[in-house]
Amino acid sequence: MDFTELKKNLERNGFQVSVFEDACSAAAYLNSAIDGMTVGMGGSVTIQQMGLYKMLASHNSVFSNADTPGKTREEISREAQTAEIYLSSVNGISVSGELINIDGTGNRVSAVQYGHKKVYLIAGCNKVEKDFETALYRARNVAGPLNAKRLNRKTPCAVKGDRCYDCDSPDRICRGLSVLWKKPGGCEYEVVLINEDLGY
Numbered sequence: 001m002d003f004t005e006l007k008k009n010l011e012r013n014g015f016q017v018s019v020f021e022d023a024c025s026a027a028a029y030l031n032s033a034i035d036g037m038t039v040g041m042g043g044s045v046t047i048q049q050m051g052l053y054k055m056l057a058s059h060n061s062v063f064s065n066a067d068t069p070g071k072t073r074e075e076i077s078r079e080a081q082t083a084e085i086y087l088s089s090v091n092g093i094s095v096s097g098e099l100i101n102i103d104g105t106g107n108r109v110s111a112v113q114y115g116h117k118k119v120y121l122i123a124g125c126n127k128v129e130k131d132f133e134t135a136l137y138r139a140r141n142v143a144g145p146l147n148a149k150r151l152n153r154k155t156p157c158a159v160k161g162d163r164c165y166d167c168d169s170p171d172r173i174c175r176g177l178s179v180l181w182k183k184p185g186g187c188e189y190e191v192v193l194i195n196e197d198l199g200y
């Protein structure tokens with residue numbers, strides 16, 4: 001995928017942008033850029049596929065719901081919320097330069113908006129859509145159902161992972177929405193674009 005237009009629009013929206021051909025080079029870059037810091041991360045398949053927890057935990061204090069041993073999810077989430085660095089993937093990103101995340105607990109949608117020194121938003125090329133509406137559609141109808149299926153949720157979308165049914169299930173994972181139209185003022189942001197399919 002050619003990221004030229006997307007990169008230009010993200011930069012116009014105030015985001016720093018780096019582009020990599022594969023997950024391995026992006027992970028090596030992040031591993032060299034983040035050193036001696038406290039680092040929070042949510043439950044992202046992209047981050048898991050990149051092997052970032054193991055890499056970063058050898059020289060940073062990393063708080064990850066999916067990986068950090070010896071603490072409750074609540075403790076990890078609270079420490080991740082106040083970490084200097086936060087790493088998240090995105091559920092959808094538009095070529096026009098908007099970044100979209102949907103969340104069940106609220107930790108990810110709040111963490112990408114405020115509270116850190118720097119936020120890295122990591123996106124494989126499968127997350128890219130042409131405009132805001134199609135990126136939002138993707139977040140709701142592709143990322144949501146596939147994540148519900150992965151997490152074995154009792155939701156209508158998890159049966160086939162085909163589309164969102166806007167369910168009222170107690171197991172619903174879509175409860176909050178974050179849209180970054182422009183870089184928020186509270187911290188630094190870097191969008192890491194990777195020319196590989198990653199996550200959902």
Ligand code: SF4
Nearest residue numbers: 144157164165167174
């Ligand atoms: S709102 Fe419900 S049906 Fe729609 S994607 Fe989320 S969990 Fe699935």
